[in-house]
Amino acid sequence: AQSVTQLDSHVSVSEGTPVLLRCNYSSSYSPSLFWYVQHPNKGLQLLLKYTSAATLVKGINGFEAEFKKSETSFHLTKPSAHMSDAAEYFCVVSLLYNFNKFYFGSGTKLNVKP
Amino acid sequence: EAGVTQFPSHSVIEKGQTVTLRCDPISGHDNLYWYRRVMGKEIKFLLHFVKESKQDESGMPNNRFLAERTGGTYSTLKVQPAELEDSGVYFCASRKTGAANEQFFGPGTRLTVL
Numbered sequence: 001a002q003s004v005t006q007l008d009s010h011v012s013v014s015e016g017t018p019v020l021l022r023c024n025y026s027s028s029y030s031p032s033l034f035w036y037v038q039h040p041n042k043g044l045q046l047l048l049k050y051t052s053a054a055t056l057v058k059g060i061n062g063f064e065a066e067f068k069k070s071e072t073s074f075h076l077t078k079p080s081a082h083m084s085d086a087a088e089y090f091c092v093v094s095l096l097y098n099f100n101k102f103y104f105g106s107g108t109k110l111n112v113k114p
Numbered sequence: 115e116a117g118v119t120q121f122p123s124h125s126v127i128e129k130g131q132t133v134t135l136r137c138d139p140i141s142g143h144d145n146l147y148w149y150r151r152v153m154g155k156e157i158k159f160l161l162h163f164v165k166e167s168k169q170d171e172s173g174m175p176n177n178r179f180l181a182e183r184t185g186g187t188y189s190t191l192k193v194q195p196a197e198l199e200d201s202g203v204y205f206c207a208s209r210k211t212g213a214a215n216e217q218f219f220g221p222g223t224r225l226t227v228l
Contacts, residue, residue, distance in 0.1 A: 100162050104157040
């Protein structure tokens with residue numbers, strides 16, 4: 001079975017400071033892992049995905065995530081937060097190369113203070 | 115290219131009434147998915163269509179929910195009769211079959227059952 005735990009429901013950072021959104025997963029088999037972002041009144045947008053290639057994955061808007069199998073983690077980071085990064089972020093797991101059945105974390109709301 | 119669209123954006127109904135949600139996937143996407151987010155919980159998979167066929171409906175909560183995708187284009191999700199616990203945000207996503215293709219999500223329909 002697959003499951004995801006997002007360790008923080010809310011994260012608040014100041015503009016220009018680093019962002020860290022934590023995600024731990026559980027999977028019976030090798031996973032694919034994703035981060036999606038939802039801005040208000042918008043659909044979920046894919047930030048980045050891991051599918052067994054490089055463990056450090058770079059995504060859009062300066063975000064990246066590192067797959068750590070030993071820690072079953074896939075934390076999302078960004079060196080410098082921007083006001084436009086304020087949104088809700090979802091960590092998602094599926095079976096490796098199975099892009100059909102997604103298992104979502106409960107989401108992390110990122111607040112960026114000026 | 116238009117994204118995934120959902121209609122309506124909001125719906126408020128009374129317990130016992132019927133509601134039909136509609137999803138228009140991205141043109142050419144043969145895979146269509148429905149998800150639901152109940153207040154404060156994670157987004158959960160409901161079902162998956164490939165063209166007009168239900169590939170996986172393991173997440174459908176009960177027989178008050180009926181999803182259709184006649185002709186393999188748009189899809190509807192009907193709730194009849196609606197109960198209080200059906201309140202939440204219903205997301206639709208679509209994907210074109212092929213290696214490493216992501217799911218593209220719509221903005222969701224917020225359903226409130228009073």
